[in-house]
Structure formats: C-alpha cells, structure tokens
Amino acid sequence: MNIPQTSFPRVVIIGGGFAGLAVAKELKNLELQVVLLDKHNYHTFQPLLYQVATGGLEPDSIAFPLRKTINDLENYFFRLTKVIEVLPEKNKVNTTIGTLEYDYLVIATGSETNYFGNKNIEKYGMEMKSIPQSLNIRSLIIENFEEALLETDLEKRKALMNFVIVGGGPTGVELAGALAEMKKGILPKDYPDLDIRTMQINVIQSSNRLLKGMSKKASEKAEDFLIKLGVNVWKNLRVLDYDGLNVKTNGEDQFKAVTLIWAAGVKGATIKGLKEECIIDRPCRFKVDEFSRVNECENIFAIGDVASMESEKYPYGHSMMAQPAIQQGKHLAKNIIKIIENKEIKPFVYKDKGSMATIGRNKAVVDLPNWKFQGVFAWFVWMFVHLFSLIGFRNKAVVFLNWVYNYIRFDRETRLIIRPYKNTLK
Amino acid sequence: MNIPQTSFPRVVIIGGGFAGLAVAKELKNLELQVVLLDKHNYHTFQPLLYQVATGGLEPDSIAFPLRKTINDLENYFFRLTKVIEVLPEKNKVNTTIGTLEYDYLVIATGSETNYFGNKNIEKYGMEMKSIPQSLNIRSLIIENFEEALLETDLEKRKALMNFVIVGGGPTGVELAGALAEMKKGILPKDYPDLDIRTMQINVIQSSNRLLKGMSKKASEKAEDFLIKLGVNVWKNLRVLDYDGLNVKTNGEDQFKAVTLIWAAGVKGATIKGLKEECIIDRPCRFKVDEFSRVNECENIFAIGDVASMESEKYPYGHSMMAQPAIQQGKHLAKNIIKIIENKEIKPFVYKDKGSMATIGRNKAVVDLPNWKFQGVFAWFVWMFVHLFSLIGFRNKAVVFLNWVYNYIRFDRETRLIIRPYKNTLK
Numbered sequence: 001m002n003i004p005q006t007s008f009p010r011v012v013i014i015g016g017g018f019a020g021l022a023v024a025k026e027l028k029n030l031e032l033q034v035v036l037l038d039k040h041n042y043h044t045f046q047p048l049l050y051q052v053a054t055g056g057l058e059p060d061s062i063a064f065p066l067r068k069t070i071n072d073l074e075n076y077f078f079r080l081t082k083v084i085e086v087l088p089e090k091n092k093v094n095t096t097i098g099t100l101e102y103d104y105l106v107i108a109t110g111s112e113t114n115y116f117g118n119k120n121i122e123k124y125g126m127e128m129k130s131i132p133q134s135l136n137i138r139s140l141i142i143e144n145f146e147e148a149l150l151e152t153d154l155e156k157r158k159a160l161m162n163f164v165i166v167g168g169g170p171t172g173v174e175l176a177g178a179l180a181e182m183k184k185g186i187l188p189k190d191y192p193d194l195d196i197r198t199m200q201i202n203v204i205q206s207s208n209r210l211l212k213g214m215s216k217k218a219s220e221k222a223e224d225f226l227i228k229l230g231v232n233v234w235k236n237l238r239v240l241d242y243d244g245l246n247v248k249t250n251g252e253d254q255f256k257a258v259t260l261i262w263a264a265g266v267k268g269a270t271i272k273g274l275k276e277e278c279i280i281d282r283p284c285r286f287k288v289d290e291f292s293r294v295n296e297c298e299n300i301f302a303i304g305d306v307a308s309m310e311s312e313k314y315p316y317g318h319s320m321m322a323q324p325a326i327q328q329g330k331h332l333a334k335n336i337i338k339i340i341e342n343k344e345i346k347p348f349v350y351k352d353k354g355s356m357a358t359i360g361r362n363k364a365v366v367d368l369p370n371w372k373f374q375g376v377f378a379w380f381v382w383m384f385v386h387l388f389s390l391i392g393f394r395n396k397a398v399v400f401l402n403w404v405y406n407y408i409r410f411d412r413e414t415r416l417i418i419r420p421y422k423n424t425l426k
Numbered sequence: 427m428n429i430p431q432t433s434f435p436r437v438v439i440i441g442g443g444f445a446g447l448a449v450a451k452e453l454k455n456l457e458l459q460v461v462l463l464d465k466h467n468y469h470t471f472q473p474l475l476y477q478v479a480t481g482g483l484e485p486d487s488i489a490f491p492l493r494k495t496i497n498d499l500e501n502y503f504f505r506l507t508k509v510i511e512v513l514p515e516k517n518k519v520n521t522t523i524g525t526l527e528y529d530y531l532v533i534a535t536g537s538e539t540n541y542f543g544n545k546n547i548e549k550y551g552m553e554m555k556s557i558p559q560s561l562n563i564r565s566l567i568i569e570n571f572e573e574a575l576l577e578t579d580l581e582k583r584k585a586l587m588n589f590v591i592v593g594g595g596p597t598g599v600e601l602a603g604a605l606a607e608m609k610k611g612i613l614p615k616d617y618p619d620l621d622i623r624t625m626q627i628n629v630i631q632s633s634n635r636l637l638k639g640m641s642k643k644a645s646e647k648a649e650d651f652l653i654k655l656g657v658n659v660w661k662n663l664r665v666l667d668y669d670g671l672n673v674k675t676n677g678e679d680q681f682k683a684v685t686l687i688w689a690a691g692v693k694g695a696t697i698k699g700l701k702e703e704c705i706i707d708r709p710c711r712f713k714v715d716e717f718s719r720v721n722e723c724e725n726i727f728a729i730g731d732v733a734s735m736e737s738e739k740y741p742y743g744h745s746m747m748a749q750p751a752i753q754q755g756k757h758l759a760k761n762i763i764k765i766i767e768n769k770e771i772k773p774f775v776y777k778d779k780g781s782m783a784t785i786g787r788n789k790a791v792v793d794l795p796n797w798k799f800q801g802v803f804a805w806f807v808w809m810f811v812h813l814f815s816l817i818g819f820r821n822k823a824v825v826f827l828n829w830v831y832n833y834i835r836f837d838r839e840t841r842l843i844i845r846p847y848k849n850t851l852k
Contacts, residue, residue, distance in 0.1 A: 001576065002578070002619070004619075040843065041572070041843045042842045042843075058484045058486035058487065058824075059484070059486075059844055060839075060842060063844070065616075065842060067616040067841075068616070068837075068839065071615045077619070079572075080572045080843075097576055098576075131844055132844060135844075142467060146505075150427065150505075150524070189497045189498070190493040190494070190497050191493075192497070193428070193429075193503065392839065394827075394831045394839050395839075397827055397831070398484075398828075401820075401823055401827060402820070402824075405819070411494075411820075413490070413818065413820050413821075414486040415467075415493075416467065416468045416485075417468075417506075418485055418489070418557055418558060419845065
C-alpha cells in the first residue's frame with residue numbers, strides 16, 4: 001500500500017461518503033495518521049442521484065474528488081481500493097491493493113441495494129445507488145423512447161414507455177416526480193411523433209402509504225402531488241418477480257414494462273471478517289453500541305448506513321440517511337480524540353433535524369421536528385438545504401445554475417446517452 | 427424508420443456535427459422534410475474535448491441534445507442510428523434501424539482517427555474524437571497516478587507517469603498544455619507522496635514544427651510555451667509502433683509509457699456505397715465539386731471533414747476544422763433551396779476567419795488573416811470565441827463558470843474516475 005509507518009496512531013476509514021468524510025475532516029491537525037479508502041476517487045452526493053438519472057444535472061456536479069478533500073491536510077492518505085475483509089485479531093484490513101494495519105478502524109461503507117434475494121429483479125431491474133448506475137438509468141430512459149419511436153407493435157411500444165418504480169420512499173417518490181416532469185415538459189417536444197400521453201409512470205409501494213418515514217401529512221401530500229403530476233400510485237402492492245418485461249405482483253394488477261427501477265430496499269454494505277454476531281438482520285447492518293463500536297471490538301467502529309445503533313428511541317437504529325451519518329461521523333471523531341487523550345468517551349445522541357422530499361417543481365414535503373409543511377416554500381427549503389449540503393463551491397454553483405435554468409426554461413439539458421446502456425448501435 | 431412520407435422533398439442529413447447542424451438549421455420553415463441521423467443523441471463540441479480529458483470540464487457541458495436543436499421545427503425528424511451504406515441508384519440509405527429514401531442526401535459524417543494502418547497503435551493507444559473516448563483518457567490519467575503510488579518498481583512507476591502524445595497539431599498541443607498544467611497545479615497536491623517532477627509529457631511531431639497549419643510565429647511561440655510548461659517537444663520524429671509500453675520511433679529516442687495518445691491523424695468517416703472514384707486518399711475524404719456535390723451524383727452532397735473540395739487555393743481541400751464545416755453547411759442549405767426553387771446554384775467560397783490554439787493559462791496563439799498575435803490577449807480571444815461558439819445557453823454558462831473557477835483557483839475539479847478505463851477494481 002506504500003503508506004509510511006509513523007509513530008502516530010493510524011486511523012483507517014473505509015468509505016468517503018457522508019459518514020467517512022465527517023470523521024476524516026474532524027480528525028485534522030492532530031497527532032494521527034489518517035488513511036481514507038474508497039472504491040471511487042470521488043464522494044457522491046447521493047440525494048441528487050435521481051436528478052442525474054433524469055437529465056437534470058451532470059454527474060460531475062454531484063461528485064467531488066476525494067483527494068481534494070484531504071490534499072491540504074498533513075499525514076492524510078487516500079487509496080483507491082476495495083476492502084476485501086477485516087482481520088480484527090491482527091488489526092489489519094485486506095484490500096485489492098494489499099494489507100493495511102490500523103490502530104482504529106472506521107467502517108463507513110454505506111449501503112447497497114437490497115433485492116431480498118430475488119435474482120431476477122437483480123438481473124433485469126435497475127438500481128440507483130451510484131453515479132454510473134444513475135447514468136445507466138439516464139441512458140435507458142432515452143434509449144427506450146428512441147426505440148419506441150420505431151416500434152410498430154403497440155403492445156411493445158407501450159412497454160417501452162411504461163416505467164415501474166418499486167418503492168415509495170424518498171428515492172422512488174423523487175424519481176417518479178422527475179420522470180413525470182420529463183413527461184410533461186420535455187418528451188412531448190422531443191418526440192412529437194410519439195404519443196407521450198401513453199407513457200406510464202407507476203410507483204409501487206408495499207405498505208399503505210408513501211414516505212413511511214415521514215409524517216402522515218407528508219405522505220398524503222406527496223401522493224397528492226404525484227397523482228396531480230399523472231403518476232400512478234399503487235399502495236399495498238408487492239412486486240414478486242420480473243423477467244425484463246412482465247412485472248409480477250401479489251395483487252390483481254400486473255404490468256408490462258421494459259424499465260423497472262428497484263428502490264424498495266437497501267442494506268448495509270457490510271465487510272467480511274467480523275463475527276457473525278456483529279451483523280444484525282435489520283437490514284444487514286453492523287450492530288454498534290452508543291459509542292459506534294462494533295460488538296466486542298474496542299477499536300472497530302461502524303457509522304452511517306452500515307451501522308445500526310439500537311436504542312429505546314430508535315429500536316431499529318437510525319434511518320439510513322445523510323444526517324445520522326454526518327452526526328455519527330463527527331461524534332466518533334471526537335471520541336477517537338478522547339480515547340487517544342485517555343479521556344472518557346461520550347455516547348452518541350442523535351439530533352433529529354427532520355426530513356424532506358421533493359416531488360417536482362414547487363412541490364416538496366418537509367417534516368421539521370416542530371413544523372411540518374408542504375408546497376412551494378417546502379420546495380425552496382429543500383433546494384436551499386441540498387445546495388448548502390453539496391461539497392465544493394464549484395458543485396454548488398453548477399447545480400444552482402442548472403436549477404435556475406431548468407426552472408425558468410422548463411428544461412433538462414443533460415438528456416444525453418453518453419454511454420449507451422442497451423448498446424443498440426452495435 | 428417510421429417517418430411519414432409527405433409531398434415535400436426529403437433532405438436526409440447524416441451527422442449532427444458542425445456541418446450537419448448548419449444545414450439543418452438553415453433549412454427551417456420551408457416546404458421540406460428534414461431527417462437528421464446521428465449515432466449519438468447529442469452534438470459534440472469537439473474543440474473542447476481535451477478539457478474533458480484533463481478534468482477541466484464536465485462532458486455534459488460540451489454536449490447538446492440533438493433533438494432539442496430541432497424540436498421546435500416542423501417537419502423535422504431525428505433518428506439515433508448508424509448509417510451502413512448509401513444506395514445512390516435507389517436514392518436510399520441503409521441504416522441499423524432500416525432503410526430511408528431521400529431526395530437530397532447530405533453526408534456530414536465528420537472524421538475519425540487515422541492510424542495509417544497500424545493495428546498495434548490502434549489497439550494500445552488512446553484516441554480523442556468523442557466524449558466517451560475523452561472520458562476514457564480522463565479515467566486512465568488518474569488511474570495511472572493511483573497505480574504509480576503503489577508501484578515500487580521505479581521503471582514501471584516512471585512508465586505510468588510518462589505521457590506520450592503523438593501529433594503536434596492543435597489537439598496534441600492543447601492536450602499537452604493541459605496535462606502540463608495538471609502537473610504544475612493539481613497533481614503535486616493530490617499526490618504529495620509521489621514525486622510528480624518525474625512525470626514526463628512528450629509531444630512527438632513528425633515534421634519540423636508544431637501547428638503546421640498555422641503561421642511560423644504561432645508554431646514557434648506554441649513550442650516556446652510548451653517548453654516553458656515543462657513539456658518535451660520532439661520534432662522530426664515519427665512513432666512507428668507501440669505495444670502498450672514501448673514506443674518505437676524512427677529516431678534514437680525511444681520511450682516507455684503506459685499512455686500513448688494518438689493525435690497524429692484523422693481521416694474522413696466515409697460511408698460505403700458510393701463509387702470508388704468518389705473517395706480520394708487525402709485522407710480518405712469524398713471528393714466534391716464547388717457545390718459540395720459528390721462526384722457524379724446530382725443529389726448527394728458531402729460537407730465538413732468528410733469532404734475534400736479541391737481548388738487552386740486549397741489543392742488538398744479545406745482543413746478539417748469547424749469553420750469550413752459550418753460555412754459549407756450554411757452554403758449548401760442555400761443551394762438546396764435554390765435547386766428546389768429552380769434557381770441557379772452558387773459555388774462555395776471559403777472565408778478564412780483564421781485559426782487558433784491554446785496552450786495553457788494566459789497562453790494561446792491566434793492567426794487572423796491580417797493579424798497574428800500570441801499570449802494573454804490571444805488567450806482571451808480564444809476563450810471568447812470558444813464560449814461564443816458553444817451551442818446552448820446552459821452549456822455556455824457552465825463552461826464559463828468552470829473556466830472562471832479554474833482560473834481563480836488553479837483547479838480542475840472534474841478529475842473523477844466515473845467509469846474506470848483499466849477497471850483495476852474487479
């Protein structure tokens with residue numbers, strides 16, 4: 001790995017997402033060596049992936065080079081690699097580029113799509129957890145319409161223009177809203193020789209309301225917004241199987257769709273090597289104590305999506321979102337400093353800042369701890385919060401510029417097939 | 427192909443580059459049906475590809491959706507396809523999505539990399555004629571440094587940090603300059619544990635000066651700028667072969683480099699089906715008369731890079747750049763209108779507006795017909811002209827924002843490996 005051995009303790013952080021970066025930034029200017037590992041050389045601002053997938057933002061504007069986040073810090077190292085396993089007895093991690101010793105290990109590997117074991121859906125469905133995956137969806141959406149134009153079989157054409165989004169959480173709702181806006185403002189102009197009214201956008205939710213994690217008012221309003229945008233919202237319906245065309249459900253309604261986007265579940269992106277007891281099945285996360293320590297390991301911590309810190313208030317751990325990840329990261333960094341300074345560490349207390357989701361132009365829902373509101377103002381709040389949270393001035397500026405342009409012009413100009421997904425032009 | 431047959435004559439344009447778009451835009455609001463074919467769904471602003479390859483611009487900011495260019499025009503159609511061949515006797519083209527009849531055919535397929543038959547260089551070298559190819563170069567450059575960090579064999583590390591650019595035309599010069607600026611401003615910060623001074627940037631030119639197509643003063647100054655930036659300029663040297671590491675030349679100097687970018691030649695991207703006599707070997711372009719007509723065909727035209735309109739003043743046709751393509755496109759459109767109106771068509775006269783190339787920050791060379799200048803002012807002129815020529819307000823704004831940011835911060839933030847080229851993390 002070519003990382004110098006110093007007399008300072010070494011903190012190895014796996015993952016440069018919200019959680020990992022929060023730890024890394026907080027540890028600067030200390031007598032520590034920090035090694036950040038990630039399989040990408042950039043941080044991904046996941047909350048805006050759906051805008052990349054629907055042509056509203058360029059991928060580069062929601063990615064930030066990880067080396068830049070640490071390149072003015074002393075004794076910080078970054079390595080582009082995938083961690084294969086942890087060897088807790090040896091205080092080592094095995095990676096694709098060699099072995100690395102650690103004094104403290106921070107697992108911040110985030111989450112991955114949970115298909116709940118369904119191999120067919122995994123094979124034929126699309127997922128949206130990374131930038132390349134979002135770009136695949138972007139390509140596929142446009143390729144579908146280019147193909148639909150040529151298709152003379154009405155059934156097949158309908159299937160090409162039928163989009164099934166499984167999962168009514170923030171990802172599903174935001175993606176459906178963005179697709180609906182494409183249907184309204186862009187596709188009829190781009191494909192005047194296609195009857196865009198036959199395009200269908202379906203959101204399938206297994207429980208009885210959308211945005212389960214939010215207030216009832218937010219759920220109702222989100223559903224209302226989606227329906228007004230022409231989205232078909234299906235509740236209490238479960239997708240059982242998919243063969244690339246036929247969507248099999250547990251209800252009477254079945255679908256024929258070329259595109260199925262699976263946003264119905266995530267699970268912790270756990271790493272091999274730790275004892276089985278460390279992992280709990282809700283859903284496949286590392287069980288951690290109130291100090292983010294992985295069960296029975298004094299110097300191994302897990303934070304963010306991959307960690308489940310169960311408490312009376314949060315019996316299933318915190319939700320898999322940016323806020324718990326950032327707060328846990330910052331807190332853990334302070335605790336690591338305390339450990340090194342032989343001070344007493346403090347338990348983590350989550351400060352719920354609320355949650356929000358946007359459905360479309362002037363349409364968002366916001367749940368603050370003491371105030372829940374929906375509509376235009378919520379939409380502005382949503383934009384402001386997301387713009388503010390983006391890393392990097394350039395990214396903020398490019399995203400802001402795109403949003404202003406898209407708002408004024410009712411447009412989304414990055415509807416480009418830069419890397420074909422189906423690769424129809426062989 | 428699903429394009430309605432009308433009583434209007436049909437103009438089929440192959441290629442949505444500078445030439446093809448110039449024709450298409452000029453033909454609007456007439457009693458014509460226009461069909462634009464392209465293998466991408468976007469127009470590429472090729473002069474800025476090198477900035478995508480070196481992390482200065484996002485790909486989406488130099489691409490523009492082709493459908494948008496025509497979506498408010500009546501009787502205009504776009505199809506995403508690759509043309510296989512022309513059947514001139516039948517007035518038809520065969521494509522990957524079916525056959526299409528034409529009344530007038532405009533071939534504006536541009537150019538592709540010319541390896542002059544060298545299969546090894548084609549296999550191991552990189553080319554930069556499209557956005558995906560530029561993104562491959564971007565990924566490869568960064569992957570090389572990530573790998574160099576880990577490489578303990580000094581020879582191998584040197585080869586990873588050795589960049590050979592073959593060809594001293596605008597592409598080679600601009601790319602070398604941009605790489606040199608990465609070496610100066612970004613790489614030492616990103617890779618403090620790597621001795622970036624050992625990075626080599628070589629430009630190999632077969633003739634005795636760079637930028638052959640420009641004035642002698644421009645050539646000298648460009649070379650001077652490159653040398654000041656630390657680029658090794660090799661003249662009168664020819665690359666003969668490459669195996670992915672060893673660059674074989676016809677001189678005493680040989681190179682060991684993991685990256686070889688081939689910018690030493692382009693050729694017309696001709697289409698099959700026309701008589702052999704239509705194609706001339708300088709370099710593989712359609713020979714056209716002063717009305718852009720392909721030899722012996724009354725209703726087949728070729729414009730831009732793929733066409734060679736030989737005249738006393740331009741014995742080898744016009745240079746393969748944006749200006750001749752745009753001017754030929756506009757002129758051809760006017761002639762097509764004249765043909766339909768039974769008026770006399772006019773021969774094309776090229777208005778040379780000059781040429782320019784940028785080497786780096788505050789360093790460019792500009793040859794106007796009556797004024798040749800170099801340096802800071804030339805650099806501002808270069809930027810202004812390129813910004814002005816970009817299609818789309820959003821693209822202009824995003825590029826401008828990036829340039830201002832990069833200028834003030836000495837930075838290039840899109841140094842992202844979004845799709846790995848080597849795919850080292852399997």
